[in-house]
Amino acid sequence: xxxxxxxxxxxxxxxxxxxxxxxxxxxxxxxxxxxxxxxxxxxxxxxxxxxxxxxxxxxxxxxxxxxxxxxxxxxxxxxxxxxxxxxxxxxxxxxxxxxxxxxxxxxxxxxxxxxxxxxxxxxxxxxxxxxxxxxxxxxxxxxxxxxxxxxxxxxxxxxxxxxxxxxxxxxxxxxxxxxxxxxxxxxxxxxxxxxxxxxxxxxxxxxxxxxxxxxxxxxxxxxxxxxxxxxxxxxxxxxxxxxxxxxxxxxxxxxxxxxxxxxxxxxxxxxxxxxxxxxxxxxxxxxxxxxxxxxxxxxxxxxxxxxxxxxxxxxxxxxxxxxxxxxxxxxxxxxxxxxxxxxxxxxxxxxxxxxxxxxxxxxxxxxxxxxxxxxxxxxxxxxxxxxxxxx
Amino acid sequence: xxxxxxxxxxxxxxxxxxxxxxxxxxxxxxxxxxxxxxxxxxxxxxxxxxxxxxxxxxxxxxxxxxxxxxxxxxxxxxxxxxxxxxxxxxxxxxxxxxxxxxxxxxxxxxxxxxxxxxxxxxxxxxxxxxxxxxxxxxxxxxxxxxxxxxxxxxxxxxxxxxxxxxxxxxxxxxxxxxxxxxxxxxxxxxxxxxxxxxxxxxxxxxxxxxxxxxxxxxxxxxxxxxxxxxxxxxxxxxxxxxxxxxxxxxxxxxxxxxxxxxxxxxxxxxxxxxxxxxxxxxxxxxxxxxxxxxxxxxxxxxxxxxxxxxxxxxxxxxxxxxxxxxxxxxxxxxxxxxxxxxxxxxxxxxxxxxxxxxxxxxxxxxxxxxxxxxxxxxxxxxxxxxxxxxx
Numbered sequence: 021x022x023x024x025x026x027x028x029x030x031x032x033x034x035x036x037x038x039x040x041x042x043x044x045x046x047x048x049x050x051x052x053x054x055x056x057x058x059x060x061x062x063x064x065x066x067x068x069x070x071x072x073x074x075x076x077x078x079x080x081x082x083x084x085x086x087x088x089x090x091x092x093x094x095x096x097x098x099x100x101x102x103x104x105x106x107x108x109x110x111x112x113x114x115x116x117x118x119x120x121x122x123x124x125x126x127x128x129x130x131x132x133x134x135x136x137x138x139x140x141x142x143x144x145x146x147x148x149x150x151x152x153x154x155x156x157x158x159x160x161x162x163x164x165x166x167x168x169x170x171x172x173x174x175x176x177x178x179x180x181x182x183x184x185x186x187x188x189x190x191x192x193x194x195x196x197x198x199x200x201x202x203x204x205x206x207x208x209x210x211x212x213x214x215x216x217x218x219x220x221x222x223x224x225x226x227x228x229x230x231x232x233x234x235x236x237x238x239x240x241x242x243x244x245x246x247x248x249x250x251x252x253x254x255x256x257x258x259x260x261x262x263x264x265x266x267x268x269x270x271x272x273x274x275x276x277x278x279x280x281x282x283x284x285x286x287x288x289x290x291x292x293x294x295x296x297x298x299x300x301x302x303x304x305x306x307x308x309x310x311x312x313x314x315x316x317x318x319x320x321x322x323x324x325x326x327x328x329x330x331x332x333x334x335x336x337x338x339x340x341x342x343x344x345x346x347x348x349x350x351x352x353x354x355x356x357x358x359x360x361x362x363x364x365x366x367x368x369x370x371x372x373x374x375x376x377x378x379x380x381x382x383x384x385x386x387x388x389x390x391x392x393x394x395x396x397x398x399x400x401x402x403x404x405x406x407x408x409x410x411x
Numbered sequence: 412x413x414x415x416x417x418x419x420x421x422x423x424x425x426x427x428x429x430x431x432x433x434x435x436x437x438x439x440x441x442x443x444x445x446x447x448x449x450x451x452x453x454x455x456x457x458x459x460x461x462x463x464x465x466x467x468x469x470x471x472x473x474x475x476x477x478x479x480x481x482x483x484x485x486x487x488x489x490x491x492x493x494x495x496x497x498x499x500x501x502x503x504x505x506x507x508x509x510x511x512x513x514x515x516x517x518x519x520x521x522x523x524x525x526x527x528x529x530x531x532x533x534x535x536x537x538x539x540x541x542x543x544x545x546x547x548x549x550x551x552x553x554x555x556x557x558x559x560x561x562x563x564x565x566x567x568x569x570x571x572x573x574x575x576x577x578x579x580x581x582x583x584x585x586x587x588x589x590x591x592x593x594x595x596x597x598x599x600x601x602x603x604x605x606x607x608x609x610x611x612x613x614x615x616x617x618x619x620x621x622x623x624x625x626x627x628x629x630x631x632x633x634x635x636x637x638x639x640x641x642x643x644x645x646x647x648x649x650x651x652x653x654x655x656x657x658x659x660x661x662x663x664x665x666x667x668x669x670x671x672x673x674x675x676x677x678x679x680x681x682x683x684x685x686x687x688x689x690x691x692x693x694x695x696x697x698x699x700x701x702x703x704x705x706x707x708x709x710x711x712x713x714x715x716x717x718x719x720x721x722x723x724x725x726x727x728x729x730x731x732x733x734x735x736x737x738x739x740x741x742x743x744x745x746x747x748x749x750x751x752x753x754x755x756x757x758x759x760x761x762x763x764x765x766x767x768x769x770x771x772x773x774x775x776x777x778x779x780x781x782x783x784x785x786x787x788x789x790x791x792x793x794x795x796x797x798x799x800x801x802x
Contacts, residue, residue: 161681161683161684162681164683165681165682165683287681287682288679288680288681288682288687288691288694288700289679289680289681290552290553290556290678290679290680290681290684290687291556291678291679291701291702291703292552292555292556293552293681296679296681297702300679300700300702303679303694303700304700304702304706309679309691309694309695309700310682311682311688311691311695312682315695
């Protein structure tokens, strides 16, 4: 990382002072849009190769060594330019992790999107944020409460984050249009879902913003929503669940919030109301019970100041490459690791212990398998051998 | 205390093996029905004088020294016999604190009634108990939930305690008629309130019981209900509040439960439902959230076994009198204490410190003032000077 000339500035400010060049942004975009490259793999690759450009060169070979049966798809520079142009034409900016406009709290989650597509009033992303999410088939009372809470938290200076869904999400956005609200999309910016919320999405842009990590044109599939939910909780200092049945999507957001160290709040309801089962359960498990905005602000205000002192792990791209991927694993190491892996998740620690390989070698082999589309990562540093869905 | 011949029996069993004689029961009844004698004063008097008979003799003089302007009313032996006969004719038994049939947990509260008037199936009073209380103007959902909870806790082996009120209380009793339910009355046994619950009260008698500390013929006044609430919480290992607005009577029961070291449970509800404001507040303050019977039993089961090892402070009356009230305060001590007291509550510790009297002397003087109807006791060992309402 090139330090800013003012050596007294904190790490974050220094990083923030170095935006990506246009070329680097294209490289980042190509890398994150490549087959089997998610935010975590992106981070590992950039760290190992010293930059996205070098990682892009190494990618095909890594995947081949990992057992890929056909070449991984890496978008061309022209593909990336087309996406940037399409984004720009809709008023969408691609903000890189480490840049000044990147939402500060989101930058701290493990799997923060390297590039965040932002449309609207980016200033909203620098407000303290609280997420309000809940049932799509919300009750009239749930809708009314979500509106009241969003309005009061908006008046208290918070931007309201939600998922633009029907029900609670929509109510939370609508009630905070004037104070600033952020909708995290599961698809591309030109694929607003549900379609009847297109006007709401437009209305958000004046004081708030829409964000997405997906490419333009991406129509959201069912499995994109849980993935999107980590952005909702990741942006916010806390997440309020207003109505949620058992095993509902809002509870996924609550779980992600906990994993990310965010505060979880839940609105109680009658034990006879199925839409309160999830929220009552959350309270039993320790979530803060919410009946008014104060219940949220009392918990969050002391936390908001904490963020300033925190360093960001991945700052804007470092121009000088680090040492090349090292050590180079031997073929026998690869066989040993692949032999230890199966469909049941195993801990990376166990792989190191049982294979006799160094942690660095194990990490490289897992990266190769991942890029070949053969590895699945689970929580708690567990991995299993999967199969490329496209085979 | 006369120890039972079987010296191996625990203190409680020994005490329980010594029921009051008929004469003693009459003395106890006369003492507790005397002017300005509540359960705490009763306990102090019996402790100081070694028995109710001696306390009855000392009473007029104590009250006079405390500044009573006219003689305190002490029921005659005939009055007490009339009450016993009236009780018996309705099938009501007067159980004394320390006797085998006295509810074990209730015996442990500071202000346990010395005599508890019990009607119905006394066996229900030896079951583990949980109280279910709540709003009189309950919602249909609240009623339904109270019924379900009472039925499930009844099936789990608990007797259900409540206050025979309209709404939640009535629902809790009705749903536990078959398994055993206890109604704590605010008036006498022949003054069922509300009158439309007379049939419910009768139905309770088969498997459960009605209890009261008030005399036969006593029509409950507004201020008798909070006083009665301490019996509801005192009988039970835990109290479940089903629906309660802010500042409602059920919250008094919850507060008393906390003071008595009972578990407090609350049923959540929508923040937009005024009947859930009290219960949601309780959960915010640490009450256990309840959506099903298991939430209660998981907390209470480990507690239920604790009670067996506990000694009871006041066992059945001790036949040999203790030393007479000692030390005798000087007139100047009385003036000094009375001078320090006013309408604002003061701590007894402060009275001792500021008066220079010994704690024993202060205790005696406060007892005199209390019997004269001039002292009011507050929580946290605070007292203030009041005025006899009858003056």
